[in-house]
Amino acid sequence: MSAELGQFALILALLLSAVQSAVPMIGAARGNRAWIALAQPSALLLFGLTILAFGALTQAFIVSDFSLSVVYQNSHSAKPMLYKVTGVWGNHEGSMLLWIVILTGFGAAVAAFGQNLPPTLRARVLSVQAMITLGFLAFLIFTSNPFDRIFPAPLDGRDLNPLLQDPGLAFHPPMLYAGYVGFSIAFSFAVAALIEGKVDAAWARWVRPWTLAAWITLTAGIALGSWWAYYELGWGGWWFWDPVENVSFMPWLMGTALLHSAIVVEKRDSLKVWTILLAILTFSLSLIGTFVVRSGLLTSVHAFAVDPERGLFILFLLAIAIGGSLLLFAVRAPTLTAGGLFSPISREGGLVLNNLLLTVATSVVFVGTLGPLLLEAAGTKISVGTPYYNAVFLPLMVPLVAVMAVGPLLPWKRAELGAVLSRLKFAGLMTIIAMLATAYLVEGGPVLAVAAIGFAAWLFVGALIEWSERIKLFRVPLGDSFKRMTKLPRAAHGMTLAHAGMAVAIVGMTGSAAWQVEDIRIARPGDNIEVAGYNYFFESMKPVQGPNYQAEQGNFIVTRDGEFVARLTPEKRVYMVQNMPTTEAAIHTNGMRDLYMAVGDSDGRGGWTVRIYHEPLVPWIWAGCIIMVIGGTFSLSDRRLRVGAPVRSKRWQAKSGSGQAGAQA
Structure with a gap:
């Protein structure tokens, strides 16, 4: 009976998502406040329906209801309870349902906590989110229904893939999906902004916390996946540049660029068009990753789908979502007002260089991941592995790490590079000391590994210098520095931790690669x-x-x-x-x-x-990832991001409401 309840909930969710896709969007265009107001309760109800369906499927796994095909194929009565529950998303159908639950959950969060958003913008954001949900609900119901019955019911199941029966895989997929799907909110904000024709500092302030939440969970998900591969597969490595790994890494790279670009929009009202494009491309890469894993292109522990019909369906969704959003961008982006000017040597310039390097790095991974798959489909088989990425990807990381230490010290609009570098003299000294100490301890090489340790020291000390200058450490009494530290925005602490965590992770990656x-x-x-x-x-x-x-x-x-x-x-x-x-x-x-x-x-x-x-040094990889996640969480807890844009006064809202009423009359 629970299966039928879950099926009914999915059908209702499909119908509701169709309504939510259209009515608030039309209401925003016409200024109809009743239709605009429909977006909020429908988003909350849609989340409730998908939760109900997911709960019904979970209950079927817990009680070992082998009359459901997905339970029969992926569970067994002798399996421990933890893996009965995690078996819900250890398969194609259940994982896609989890994908949809997280998707509607983010929409419900915007509906519940987006009170400071202009009503029309919130309505459009939730409508775009519902359009994405509609597509994936249709995919789930018509090609991957988790509630399909089999008769007669088998006495026992075929068990879950043993590689997935591990605590690391119990938490890795939900974290990874939360990152993938979280970028859908940035995508929805971008599309809504293009429709409205307005991108400003307030828009960037609203987008940043959702993007940051997605980045945090995706970072945690990738780290958990690499840790699982390290201790479970028995080959002594933690990253193989496997296509399944790469399709999660690409949104992370692009999402990192989006986070930094949104700061420029918020602080300097610049890079508006570029930030909108990054938001579209970041979620597009999440969708492409879903297609690659679910279409049957790959055969791995993660690639559950092997049905060509599913691949064609997802390809159709990709064409609509990515093609439609890029077409809208091409039409509407030229109408957006340009932002302020800035010198190439400035904080804006540093963030632009950061974006450029991250975007090129993403392109390198994209070509190395999808290029062989496309060539194989055309009849030519090639292999792209670690040598390619070492030769093309890693050189891009050298200037990126260098800029990460310099950029936060640059003032906005215009800066003197020499003055900034003089403030990093101690970081340069520690870089040389770290390289000499490493060369001594490992007897001279490899030279590139010694240099990588030096770059990590440069980044780590540079992050601490920027933080210490904010609180004027050793330039004022320690008590005053402590007071300045407590008053420092949490986002500043978060940035320092994230950059320092990256430095720690680089040390671990270098040690495990060079001296294993x-x-x-x-x-x-x-x-x-x-x-x-x-x-x-x-x-x-x-x-x-x-x-x-x-x-x-x-x-x-x-x-x-x-x-x-x-x-x-x-x-x-x-x-x-x-x-x-x-x-x-x-x-x-x-x-x-x-x-x-x-x-x-x-x-x-x-x-x-x-x-x-x-x-x-391999433990430093995950220590660095943990520090980055903590840093992101610190930033997310910043009151400025939680509050968002200022709340409009009731007097202003009353005037606005009367103006709209007069316009409608």
């Missing part, structure tokens, strides 16, 4: 293996019974110079329902390095394939 030590061999119980100064004693292999899997667990004692360091217990699991093996790595960390182990197949003669990695 790998040893792969066949080993038997009783063997000693020496890797990077650590001794791994292979004590034994023993069978382990899990709730829905069987495993062979290795026992290794790690010592250094005769001193005990850790006991590592990697596993080779076989999930019984699907008879699928997985690797469970064992990791010991001290914050500066990871000792990483994975066991593979037996050679049938008492030996086992053993992978051992010494991973210097």
Whole structure:
């Protein structure tokens, strides 16, 4: 019965989204306040209906209702409860329903918390959001219905993909989707602004918190995904430039550019047209990522859909959403008023360079990701991997990191570069010290890795210098600096943390790429293996019974110079329902390095394939991501972003209302 309730809720949501798409938009054009007012309650009700449908599907997974095809294909009665619940979005149909729930959730948030928005702008934003929802609800109901019944109902299910039965994958997809879908609000604001023909500082102030919320969750989602790949897949790496990874990375790059561009619109009333275009392109990349993963172009643990009809449907939605918005941009963008002028050497100029580098970097990833797929469809197969990105993408990051330290110190409109660089003398000194210390510790190389550590130090110290100058640290009494710090806008603290977090992550990425030590061999119980100064004693292999899997667990004692360091217990699991093996790595960390182990197949003669990695600085990658997320959250909590534009007085609203009434009369 719950399945029928969920199906009914989806159908009602489809009809309601059609109404919300049209009526408030027409009302805004005609000045009809009753039609404009419909946008808010319909957005809240639409969210409630999708939540009801999602709850019905979740209940079906919890009680193991195998009469539903999606439950039969992706669950099993012996599966732990956590993975019964996460199985809801561990498949194509359920993940698309989650996508829609988050989409309507953002719309409901605008309806509930967007009281300071002009009514016509809010109506248009919610109408555009409903149009996106309408398309994806139609896709879900007509091509990917999660409530399809099968008869007779099987006694048990086929289980969830074992690779997805992991706590990291329980939280990674919702965070990633919240980032993908969150950019839809910036897209809706951009389209609404083009329709109204008005982009100003207030518009940028309204867009920034929604964009920032999407950026925070997408950052967290990508970090969780890389952490899962690191400890679950057993290959010792955290990023492979896989197309599924890249399609989440591209919106992140473009969204970062959008965040910085919106600051220029808000502070200096410049870059209006460019910011609108970035908002459209950022969400367009999210849609393209959905198409790539859901169309059957890819075969991976993340690519649930293999039905060409689904791919064609999403391609049709892409053509309407992206093509329509770009056409509207081409027609309406020239009518937007130009902003203020500024010198190339200024904070605006620094943010423009930031945008340029991020946009080119996104284009590089776009070509490397979709180029091979398009060529393969045309009959030519090529492989694009790490060498391409090392040669093309990484050089773009060097000037970007350099600008990240300089840009915040530049004044608006016009600046003297020499004066700014003189304030970064200490950062330059620390850069040289960091490079010399690194070269000494690693005996000279690789040279590019040593330089990367230096750039990270430049960025980190530069961020601290900018923050310390805001509070006049060491230039006034410490008590006064403390008072200035408490009065500093949270967005300023957030920027410092985000830039410092990026520096920390760069150190981790460099260390893991340049100085990883790998040893792969066949080993038997009783063997000693020496890797990077650590001794791994292979004590034994023993069978382990899990709730829905069987495993062979290795026992290794790690010592250094005769001193005990850790006991590592990697596993080779076989999930019984699907008879699928997985690797469970064992990791010991001290914050500066990871000792990483994975066991593979037996050679049938008492030996086992053993992978051992010494991973210097790799924990810094996720520490840096956490710092960036904290920095973004600090910025999001800034009162200026929470308040948005000033609330109009009741007297002004009364005058406006009487004016509209007179105009209608």
